[in-house]
Amino acid sequence: MSNSIMQYNRGTDALKNWIVTESAYNPKLVGKAEAIFCLGNGYMGQRAAAEEKNMGETRNLFVAGTFNKFADNEVTELPNAADVLWMDFTLDGQAFNLEQGTIVSYERVLNIKEAELTRKVVWTSNENRTYELTFRRFISLDDKHVIAQRVEITPVDQDAEISITSGINAQVSNSGVQHFKEGEKRLFDKKIMQLIQTTTESNIDFVFNTAHQFEKNNEAVEVDGLILMERRQIYYAYNNITVAKGETLVIEKLTNVFTSRDKDVEVEGLKGLKTFAKEHLEGVLKAGYNTLFTAHAKAWEEKVWSVCPITIETAEDFDQLAIRFAQYHLTVFTPAHDNRMNVGAKGLSGEGYKGHTFWDTELFVLPYFIYSHPKVARSLLEYRYLTLPGAHKKAKENGYEGAMFPWESAWLEDGEVTPVWGAADIITGEATKIWSGFIEQHITSDIAFATWQYYQITGDEDFMEKYGYELLLDTAKFWQSRLEWNEEKQEFHINNVIGPDEYKEHVNNNAFTNYTAHWTIKNAMAYYNMLKADKPEIFARLNEKLDLDATYEKWVEKVDKIYLPQPRQEDLVIGQDDTYLSKEIIDLTKYKNQENVGSMFKDYNLTQVNEIQVSKQADIMVLFYLLEDLFSQDVKKANWEYYEPKTLHDSSLSLSTHCVLASDMGDKEMAYNLFNKACAIDLGPNMKTSDHGIHAASLGGIWQCVVNGFGGVRMLNGKLRIVPALPEKWTSLTFPIFWQGDRLEVTVTKNTLTVKKVTNNNEEITFTCGETEYTVKDQVVVEL
Structure with a gap:
C-alpha cells in the first residue's frame, strides 16, 4: 500500500517493515508527514516540521499536561511551546529552502525501531551550486527532557561559505492564540542559550536550553557566532563558515525542555529549575548526539520492542509495519511518567482536539496497555480517579449525584472542556x-x-x-x-x-x-x-x-x-x-x-x-x-x-470495532478489509487525513484488530478466552499478553494455537478456546 509520496516498503534486512518514507517534497501536502513522523516520548511530542521554514508547515511542540486557557470564552488547551527545531541555512549567499533552487533528490525516513527521523536532500542553488544535506533528530526515550538534532552539509562541486541562524523561537502560537508571557532570555558561557516562557493563566514555567557543537572531518571545531535576542527569541548567527569541496560540516543542536509541572525534578522555584536545566544540558553536551542516540535506541528496545513484540508472518509486509507504527505512536503520545496526565485524541502530534482526553483512552487505547504494559494502564486510570472533583462538579451543576465525567477532559481541576x-x-x-x-x-x-476490565485482567487489588x-x-x-x-x-x-x-x-x-x-x-x-x-x-x-x-x-x-x-x-x-x-x-x-x-x-x-x-x-x-x-x-x-x-465510519474509532466483530462472526475477508482501512487512516494514500494530527484511538484500535480480533483474545466475565481467526493472507501471528500478573506468549497458525507461560507468578493460568478449558503450566498447544 503506497502512493507517489509515502512509501512503506523501503526497509531492508534488520530494518525490514520498520521504515516509513516520504520520497518527495510537495509543499501542499506537508501535514501528513509532519503528523505521522511526529517524535516524542510521552513527556513531549514534536510535530515533524523541517529545520528550515517552509510553506504550509505547522510547527508544534507540546509538553503533556501543561494546559492553559487563553480567554474566558475559550476552553483550555495544550499550548504550542517554543520552536527549538528551527535552523536557517544560507549556502553561498542563498537561503536553503525547498521552494527555491532545485531538489536533485529528497528522502525523509522515520525509523520506527530506533525512533529517529532522517532527511537527505541533494539541492542545487539558483547559482547552480550543489550541496548534500543530511538531517537527523530524535526525542530521547532514555532522558525524556532531551531533543537532539544533527545536520551534515557537504558542498559537492566547489568550496562554500555557510551561514547558520539557530536558536529558540517562542514567536509561535496555537492557530493564532499566544499562550505564553514573554520570559527571560540569556546566554551562559558563550554557548548555552536559555529562554523562559510562562503560561498566561495556569502559570506553568517552561525552561528551554539549547547549544550548538561543530565538527569538520570528524573533529570538533570552534565556530564564532554572534548572540542575538529579539522579542520571544534568542539565537546565534554563525556567519561565513568556510567548508572545502567534499568536506562535511556537522552541526549538533542539543536542547532540553523542563517545566514547573515536572514531578521528576525537585528544585526550589523557577530559579532552581533554570540552574538545574542549564547543568543538565552541560551533561547532554558532553555526551553528544551519537552517545545520546545509542542510549535512546536501547531504551526503545528495552521498554517497547522487547516487552511487546508482535510478529506477523505474511506476504503482506505492510501489515507488520502497520502494527509497529501503531505501537510506536502509542509510546510517543502516552504520558506514562505522570498519572495526572492522559492521552489526547491527536496524541502530541497536532492541535486537533486541543490535547483533550475522550472515551478514546478507555475503550481504544487502554486495552493495549492493560495487556502489554499494565503499569501504564494503571496510571491512565489513576488520572480518571484524580479528575473525580471535576466529575462531581459536572454532576452537581446538572442536578445529579455521584461522578458525571466530562466528555472532554484536560487538567485535573478543569472539569468539562x-x-x-x-x-x-x-x-x-x-x-x-x-x-x-x-x-x-x-x-x-x-x-x-475500563476500570473493571483492568482489574479482571491484572488482578491489581491494590489499585482497586x-x-x-x-x-x-x-x-x-x-x-x-x-x-x-x-x-x-x-x-x-x-x-x-x-x-x-x-x-x-x-x-x-x-x-x-x-x-x-x-x-x-x-x-x-x-x-x-x-x-x-x-x-x-x-x-x-x-x-x-x-x-x-x-x-x-x-x-x-x-x-x-x-x-x-x-x-x-x-x-x-x-x-x-x-x-x-x-x-x-x-x-x-x-x-x-x-x-x-x-x-x-x-x-x-x-x-x-x-x-x-x-x-x-x-x-x-x-x-x-x-x-x-x-x-x-x-x-x-x-x-x-x-x-x-x-x-x-466517519470517526476513526469505528473501523477497529467492526473489524473485531467481523472476525468474531467468521467473516475473515470483511475483517481483514476493515483492518486495512483502519491502518490507512494515517498510513494510507490519502495525504490529507492526518493534517490535524495522528488518530490516537485508531492506532490503539489497530492493536485490538490484531490481538482481540485476529488473535481472538478476550476477557469475558473475568476469564480468559482465546479464539483466533487468522486472516487468509497470514500464516502466523505471535504476540505477548499479561494475564493476572503473568506474561503469556501466544502463537497462532492456520491449525494451532500455542500459549506459553513465560513467567511464574501463578502456578497455572486457565483459558477457554471453543467449548474447552485449558490449563497452562508452561505451554499448551491447541489444534484448531
Missing part, C-alpha cells in the same frame, strides 16, 4: 453547536467498564482498594440519579443524550447508554455486597464518602426497571434509540465510497442528518463488543447486517 461551537452549518451559515459536552454521557460507563472500587461505585451513583421515570410505561428511561453515534443528537434511550448504565449499576451492587462482607474497613471508608447504604437502596429499587431495548421480533434488530428505525432511509453509496470523511455535510446539515438512518460510527456494535455475552450470535449478525451498511 468541550468547546461549545464547531464547524459551519451549510444551511444556516452559523457555527454548529457541539452538544457532546452537554449530553454525551456514556463516557461515565466507559470509565467504569485505593481507586477502583470508588470509581465503580461513584459512577453507578451518578447513573441511578440520571434515570427518568416514565409513568406510562412504568420504567426508567435515559432521555436527551448522544450515544457513540454522534450523528444522532437529543435521542431517548440510546441502547449503548442504557445497557452500559444498567451494567454499571449491577456491577456496583455486586461490589457493594462484596466489600461489606469481605473488606469492612474499605466499605466503611467508602460508605462515609459516598453514602453507599442510601445509594444501594436506590439501586435496588431502580435497576430492574431500566428500559433495555430488545431485538424486534420480525428481524432481531435492536433500535439504536427510540426513533432511529423510523427515520428516512436513503442511498448512502456515495458517502460509503467517499475519499474524505464527513462528505455528507457538503449535502446536508447536522439537523437533516439527524433525521436519516445513517451513523457516524459503531454504536450498537460497541455494545456487542463490550458486553458480548448479553446477546446471541443471531442478534449480533442481524444487527451487523442492518447497521454496517448505514455506518459511514
